[in-house]
Amino acid sequence: MSAPSLLRAPAGAHPLRPRAASLVVTAALLLAGCAGGGDAAGPTEAAPSPGADHGYPVTVDNCGTEVTLEAPPERIVTVKSSTTELVLALGAADRLVGAAFLDGPFPPDLAEAGADVPILSERAPSAEVVLAAEPDLVFAGWESHFAADTIGDRAELADLGVATYVAPAACQGDGYRPDPLTFDDVFAHVLEAGELLGAREEAAALVEEQRAALAEVEPSTAGLTALWYSSGSDTPFVGGGSGAPQMIMDAVGLENIAADIDAGWGSIGWETVAAAEPDVVVLVDSAWNTAEHKIEVLESNPVTAALPAVAEGRYLVVEFAATEAGVRNVDAVASLAQQLAEVPLP
Structure with missing residues (x-):
């Protein structure tokens, strides 16, 4: 059974379907531009948010796209090593239902945690491949991964009930691109990812550990x-x-x-x-x-x-x-x- 949709979809949007086959068919229609403007679903009584007691819903402005999660994501697909390794480092390996476009083997400290992560594609995956994993969150390393010839448009994925998130350091729009990138930016990204994934304590501990390790490095003064x-x-x-x-x-x-x-x-x-x-x-x-x-x-x-x-x-x-x-x-x-x-x- 697939996890419930965690994305607060636009009014009238249909929730995430429970079967991968339905997702793939729907995605193929949407991404081909064939999705029609059918009747909106009627109003239903809202159920209590499963994340209400854990700081949810969480909303972030991600590269100019508003992303809202109602509860911690339970089925995560990552694209690129940087995003996959962050999810592993935050202790969420059991929620990774697929990874793609890895740049090499995991480092020794994450190798065991990542040993059983399904690899969906050696390069940027297609929408069909991603949606067959029934994710409730796709965490990508580049904005360009969300394109018609790969995973698909972020708004279209939202209509399918799939939340999307891009590593903030990869944002390219004015006001979002780090210029220059700093370690404070990297650490802020870790904390934001921890907030989205329901791993705030793990993210804070990771940042503290990495700040301490960075402080121990003595940079060269030889010019x-x-x-x-x-x-x-x-x-x-x-x-x-x-x-x-x-x-x-x-x-x-x-x-x-x-x-x-x-x-x-x-x-x-x-x-x-x-x-x-x-x-x-x-x-x-x-x-x-x-x-x-x-x-x-x-x-x-x-x-x-x-x-x-x-x-x-x-x-x-x-x-x-x-x-x-x-x-x-x-x-x-x-x-x-x-x-x-x-x-x-x-």
């Missing part, structure tokens, strides 16, 4: 510059000046040579990299674009091969899943700081 190399061979895709890469480098004490890019990530030319002559290179490691491959690119490119950082192997490595705002960011800072202390510098 070192760095290239955050995410991907790309002909043209490098690098960490810009307003997202998680910049936030992490600031905490480590590294000056980003691409800080003038007003975005979390962006592209620059290899000649620009060579002219900046970074002291170290931060390599983003992923299964599809490894740190080793990036080293090969740097060492085989005549423009970058002669750079002291490349010639002397001044590389720091960070896992891809830690490069988006989430519960891994503090660990990434600590790891990079330790690696930096071990890199032979002039």
Whole structure:
């Protein structure tokens, strides 16, 4: 049996149907633009809210979309590692009915909790795949996940009784995009997610733990510059000046040579990299674009091969899943700081 709808739908909207088959058929019609304006359901006597004694209903303004939950969500689908790992870290693994678009394996401290989470899709899932899991909340890492060719429009999902929530650090609209992203933003996101999931105490404890761990990191005071190399061979895709890469480098004490890019990530030319002559290179490691491959690119490119950082192997490595705002960011800072202390510098 599916969980009851937790989203306060617009007046006249139908509640979430109990069977996945009904959801999928309804979604196919809605997302194809075929849903008609049928008669609204008649008024019924309202039942007491199951979350009334636990701080519900909860309403948040999420990237410009108002989201209201009447009770803690019981069937959660997550998209991206950052959102999945946050749900696991908040102790809600038993409510995860599916995850998609993971960037790699879970970190050791979350591996056991995430061992039985169903993986719905290797990439952004379709509406049919998501709705077959009968979620009452879809928690996505990017706004773009809610598109006609993937999960579907947020308003249309709301009409089906499915609440949606985007990681606030990924909001792109004016007044919602963090500029720049800070650890205070990340921690506020954790607390808001805890409020929505009915895990306030867990969220507060997690933030306290992460603040303490971050305070223990001693940033470098050597005035070192760095290239955050995410991907790309002909043209490098690098960490810009307003997202998680910049936030992490600031905490480590590294000056980003691409800080003038007003975005979390962006592209620059290899000649620009060579002219900046970074002291170290931060390599983003992923299964599809490894740190080793990036080293090969740097060492085989005549423009970058002669750079002291490349010639002397001044590389720091960070896992891809830690490069988006989430519960891994503090660990990434600590790891990079330790690696930096071990890199032979002039």
